[in-house]
Amino acid sequence: MKLILAVIQDQDSNKLMSALVEHNFRATKMASTGGFLKAGNTTFMIGTDDIRVDKALQVIKDSCSARDQLVAPVSPMGGNADSYVPYPVEVEVGGATVFVLPVESFHQF
Ligand code: 2BA
Secondary structure, X not given: OEEEEEEEOHHHHHHHHHHHHHOOOEEEEEEEEOOOOOOEEEEEEEEEOHHHHHHHHHHHHHHXXXXXXXXXXXXXXXXXXXXXXOOOEEXXXXXXXXXXXXXXXXOOO
8 A cells, every 4th residue: 555645736636636536546635835935735645555556646647737936035134135036036836746655554443
C-alpha cells in the first residue's frame, strides 16, 4: 500500500475530489499553506494499493493545472534593501506537487 500526498491549488480541489471518487479512490482533503507564497493551497491524502498508484497519479495530473501567480513584494523593514524588488514578480505554481510514500501498516477501527 502507498500513501500519496498531493499539494494542489485550491481552485482544482473540487474537480480532483470528484474525479478521485469517480475512480473509486478514497481521499482526505486538508487545508494547507505554501511556504513561499504564504497562500492557501490544498493537500490530498490518498491511501491506495500499489497497483493503483499510476492511475491515481494520472487522475491528479488530469485534474490540476499550473497557473501563474503574482508575488507581492515585502518591504525590508530595517533590513538590507540591496536585494529588494519593488514590483510584483510572477511565479508559475505547479498543477500538483506529489509525494508517494510506503505505508507500513493500515488500520480502520
Ligand atoms: P509555495 O511554497 O507557496 O510555492 C509556490 C510557488 O512558488 C512554487 O510552485 C514555485 O513556483 C515558487 N517557489 C517556491 N519556492 C521558491 C523559491 N525558493 N524561489 C523561487 N520560487 C519559489 P510549486 O513548486 O508548484 O509548489 C506549489 C506548492 O507545493 C508550494 O507552495 C508548497 O506548498 C508545495 N511544495 C512544493 N514543493 C514542495 C516540497 N519539496 N515539499 C513540500 N511542499 C512543497
